[in-house]
Amino acid sequence: MCSFLKDEDLWQEVAKTVRKDKRLASANKNNPAPVRRRAEVKICEEVCPVLPRLNKDNKRPLTLGDVTSLDRRLAERLRKGKIEAEARLDLHGFTLKEAFVKVRDFILSSYNAKARLVIIVTGKGRMVEDEAGFLHKTGKLRVELPNWLNNPDIRPFILSFTEAVAKDGGGGAFYVYLKKQKK
Secondary structure (H helix, E strand, O other): OOEEEOHHHHHHHHHOOOOOOHHHHHHHOOOOOOOOOOOOEEEOOOOOOOOOOOEOOEOOOOOOOOOOOOOHHHHHHHHHOOOOOOEEEEOOOOOHHHHHHHHHHHHHHHHHOOOOEEEEEOOOOOEEEOOOOOEEEOOHHHHHHHHHHOOOOOHHHEEEEEEOOHHHOHHHEEEEEEOOOOO
């Protein structure tokens, strides 16, 4: 449930919990601090975004094309499509819910099979013109895949992901580079 508190009211609540220091009390009697009026502050858990929990295995969220966790030579080979993918998942025809389960299971099984590079095909989506004449992509799977790869169940197994080259699906497919299995 949301509640609205003015800064001044909030300050009064906090001030009640503070004990006065007798040494400073006599110095502040002559020069009281000015009271500033501020806008109303909305305190609401429902509105505040929940940030992903980060642990030692996943220091920061994955972003498309970020290959800083790979060495330079490997990143270049990946960008040029010179590494052969060990597994492939095609998500055409699946709903968002079904596709997420498929991606999660695919990443976990690929990791357990000691695969390093896998391809996930989402499709490009269609280009649709809105009322104002702007073009928008409709590919929901393509848009959601980065969020799924940052899911706490999947993120610890992934080093990087980037868009695939044309021979492997281009803008409708992604390379996902998995971590080595710990021995």
